[in-house]
Amino acid sequence: MMNRIASELTGWNMAEAAARPLSEVLSLTSGTSSGRQIASMIDRNGALHRIASTKAPILDGSGTQIGTIIVFQDVTIREEMERELQRTQKLESLGILAGGIAHDFNNILTGILGHVSLAKAEMSREQKAFTYLVEAESSIATARGLTRQLLTFARGGTPQKRAQSIRNLLEDSARLVMSGSPIRLRLDVPGDLRLLEVDEGQLGQAIQNLVINARQSMKSSGTICISAANIDVSSEGMKIVGQSCMKRGNILAPGKYVEICVSDEGCGIPPEVIPQLFDPFFTTKQTGHGLGLSTVFSIIDQHGGHITVDSTPGAGSIFRVYLPATDFQMDDLEERPPVKRGDGGKILIMDDEKAILSVMHGILRHLGYQCVCVPDGSEAIAEFQKAVSGGAPFQLAILDLTIRGGMGGLETAEKLHELEPGLRIMVASGYSNDPVMADHAAYGFCHALSKPFTLSDVEKALSCIFGNDPSRKAA
Structure with a gap:
């Protein structure tokens, strides 16, 4: 005999199943044959199910086995959910790994790409070396795209839309x-x-x-x-x-x-x-x-x-x-005219990578700005207070979002805005898919700069920030 659930699962009703071999009614394609098992079962209509089953003997008063009771349960959906959970956990782990690799790789590329673009700006287009630098810049840009792919492969990411x-x-x-x-x-x-x-x-x-x-x-x-x-x-x-x-x-x-x-x-x-x-x-x-x-x-x-x-x-x-x-x-997409070079605005830069501080210093000096470089949030706040007390405040701060072992860009920006609510602050990061980068204004930043960047990227960012600002003072 069999109950209604067993009948629905196997596709056989009790009358049809009577006197048929158990192997025909309960057609298992894999799994063990005794004790509790997880096995694949093909029903009468050919559909595949995953079932968990347990067998036990039916004994008469003298202890002689007169039958077998089989309790089985369809676990197809449960196994699918477990597999999906495992896939999700794999993606989450891969996302953590990919995020760290992409961040570090983008920092390395920033030092290379920034200096290449700066070198291009310092030489004539007619020089043979200029062509080599263009090719190098193109190859680095391809590598930049790969780091973005790595992040999106692993965890998607909030897009930075324009x-x-x-x-x-x-x-x-x-x-x-x-x-x-x-x-x-x-x-x-x-x-x-x-x-x-x-x-x-x-x-x-x-x-x-x-x-x-x-x-x-x-x-x-x-x-x-x-x-x-x-x-x-x-x-x-x-x-x-x-x-x-x-x-x-x-x-x-x-x-x-x-x-x-x-x-x-x-x-x-x-x-x-x-x-x-x-x-x-x-x-x-x-x-x-x-x-x-x-x-x-x-x-x-x-x-x-x-x-x-x-x-x-x-x-x-x-x-x-x-x-x-x-x-x-x-x-509506016409670019703002580039900021006039040589107007000497004072900019505070915070990053924990010496190579990035070096390239930012070179780019900003090339564009005609003064700059002060610091490795973490504590020093950024100290330099900002020092500049204010000296009567030469910063017009802009460029803060790295993530600082290892120190105060990062988000917390530093909050403290700087407590000191000067009107201070413009641009966030920079190798985590290009971070929500802060995608919606920087919601976190109090006036612009976002994704690493790695070129001289042109920095110039365009400054154009967006300062381009239409008649109140900006020249040094």
Whole structure:
């Protein structure tokens, strides 16, 4: 005999199961045959379940076994939850490791990239060495992108969004990963494509990962196409093409969007694989790590977007990304004129890396500023008080967000604002995905500078801070 739950789980009712072999009714594909076991079971309809079961003999009054009682429980969902918890814990551990590595690596790159850009500024473009420095700067910029990928691979990260055109970003990202490949790359991006408010580094990484995925699905020929288009969604919403793996479902909310399509002529994706496609560590490749598409998912989700997959085995795949457009126009993005050099503003710099203090000192002196360098928050406060008492206060403080063994940028900024509420403070960090960097104004900073940076990056930051400030005094 069997109860209702056992009948539902096995697919056999009691009348059908009577007189049949136990191995037919309770079809186990793995696990032990005695005692408590965790095993796989195939029900009558062919569905696979994970069950936990215990067997015990049924004895008559004389102690003779006259049957067996089997108690079993479906643990499929529980095991899935345990696996998901393990994946989450792996990601969290990887995030801690990646954050530390990226921070240290970005500090090293800052010293290199900053001095290279400073050396370029000190020499003529006609000199042969200038070309070498340009190439070096380009290679370091690629390394900078890798550290951002490392952070996003491991834990996602709050994007540092700004309104921008993505036409060049799409082309540059795709050509970077297609370099040296015999596969053709076709780009179809209209000139009137709407602006997006995105983190350039993160979106570029998402596009690269999609193109890498497309490239790996193909052999040595064929075409990968990247296209983009403006999409308007009416008040009724719009059902989107392809299978969605986003929690928001298959309907786009009303609004203006940009659709980005990455299509290939590769092997395609089996339908049963698509629901798992964006899961962390899921991969169908022998050498894959299972983080490429999960990173894409994380980035698109963080940008309030949507991604779908449309694939036919043997006929290629199309990944469609939908991102909400911004109301900004190209005229709104005109850069401020650079700050006039040589006006001698006084700036306080705090960083615990000597190489970064050296490069910041060189860059700011080159731009015509006076600067005082300190290694931690305590000395920053002491120098600030000293400058105020001497009648020569600082116009700006640039604070590293994280100081090993000392007062970091956030706490230092709070104390400086207690002393001078109107002081401008810019935060700098190698943790480019830190929430403070993404929303610096909410933490009392006037600007954020991501490491590694160039002379041009510093100059643009100072332009944003001082460019339209008529009250700023020249020394």
